[in-house]
Amino acid sequence: MSATAxxxxxxxxxxxxxxxxxxxxxxxxxxxxxxxxxxxxxxxxLVTDIAKDDGAEFFVYPPTIDRKLFERxxxxxxFPDLAGTVFSFKGRExxxxxxxxxxxxxxxWERYQSxxxxxxxxxxxxxxxxxxAGSVPPEGRLVTMLNWVFRNEPSPEPTRMQSFRVREFVRCxxxxxxxxxxxxxxxxxxxxxxxxDLPVHSEVASDAFFGKGGKMLAASQRQQKxxxxxxxxxxxxxxxxxxxxxxxxxxxxxxxxxxxxGDGNVANTACLGFGLERVVMALFQAHGFDPENWPAxxxxxxxx
Numbered sequence: 001m002s003a004t005a006x007x008x009x010x011x012x013x014x015x016x017x018x019x020x021x022x023x024x025x026x027x028x029x030x031x032x033x034x035x036x037x038x039x040x041x042x043x044x045x046l047v048t049d050i051a052k053d054d055g056a057e058f059f060v061y062p063p064t065i066d067r068k069l070f071e072r073x074x075x076x077x078x079f080p081d082l083a084g085t086v087f088s089f090k091g092r093e094x095x096x097x098x099x100x101x102x103x104x105x106x107x108x109w110e111r112y113q114s115x116x117x118x119x120x121x122x123x124x125x126x127x128x129x130x131x132x133a134g135s136v137p138p139e140g141r142l143v144t145m146l147n148w149v150f151r152n153e154p155s156p157e158p159t160r161m162q163s164f165r166v167r168e169f170v171r172c173x174x175x176x177x178x179x180x181x182x183x184x185x186x187x188x189x190x191x192x193x194x195x196x197d198l199p200v201h202s203e204v205a206s207d208a209f210f211g212k213g214g215k216m217l218a219a220s221q222r223q224q225k226x227x228x229x230x231x232x233x234x235x236x237x238x239x240x241x242x243x244x245x246x247x248x249x250x251x252x253x254x255x256x257x258x259x260x261x262g263d264g265n266v267a268n269t270a271c272l273g274f275g276l277e278r279v280v281m282a283l284f285q286a287h288g289f290d291p292e293n294w295p296a297x298x299x300x301x302x303x304x
Contacts, residue, residue, distance in 0.1 A: 064086060066118060170270070
């Protein structure tokens with residue numbers, strides 16, 4: 001039996017009443033308790049175990065990235081509405097006093113802030129591409145990360161967070177290497193989530209490109225089958241939630257960051273990411289808010 005009806009408001013209220021998440025005023029921002037984090041860490045370990053023989057390099061990056069690097073990704077051309085830029089105070093002592101007074105008086109204080117050289121990272125794969133610059137070895141490169149990402153899309157839906165974690169893998173090499181790897185992981189992802197008794201399925205998908213031109217980009221992305229998602233019902237049966245995505249970038253990042261294969265051609269890249277909070281929420285929705293009452297097979301998979 002599911003935790004609640006497939007309703008965003010009711011599911012959010014159920015998570016809060018169970019103590020699994022702690023609201024923090026701003027929509028899409030909340031704390032997680034020890035049970036939520038335990039499930040998240042154990043699922044992430046399952047991913048690690050599945051990939052243990054793949055030879056992936058493990059990197060850790062902060063939740064901010066260099067603004068110049070960010071500009072090279074092309075993100076602002078396609079998703080300007082989702083980006084978050086870091087601003088900070090750079091004034092003198094008098095400006096600081098005026099800033100404090102403005103805050104104390106409940107006034108706007110944006111004019112006392114200016115843009116810094118970092119932005120909040122909106123995609124888990126972005127920080128790694130500069131490290132691929134130059135020629136990659138014949139077998140290509142494979143990196144895995146667990147990164148916090150930010151999306152400026154405040155929402156009362158618990159599955160649509162402004163700040164969340166993604167377990168990411170990035171593959172770099174020839175088109176054949178990259179596509180074979182992506183297709184292999186699509187099957188792996190389905191098998192992993194099905195082993196947790198989640199009602200998942202894969203589908204061709206597209207990104208949330210901005211503006212009228214974005215509709216054409218999304219249609220082209222679907223037509224070329226550049227993006228797949230594995231979805232499950234969490235807050236809706238009619239519009240299931242994406243738990244992980246598989247993206248073929250073709251030569252986009254190879255060109256942007258000067259990445260080449262051994263034969264001198266521009267390298268292709270692909271990435272896959274598990275939205276860890278979303279997977280955890282899918283488990284709570286499917287099996288209830290108390291893991292000790294989950295089906296024995298599911299519990300034993302996460303707590304062997």
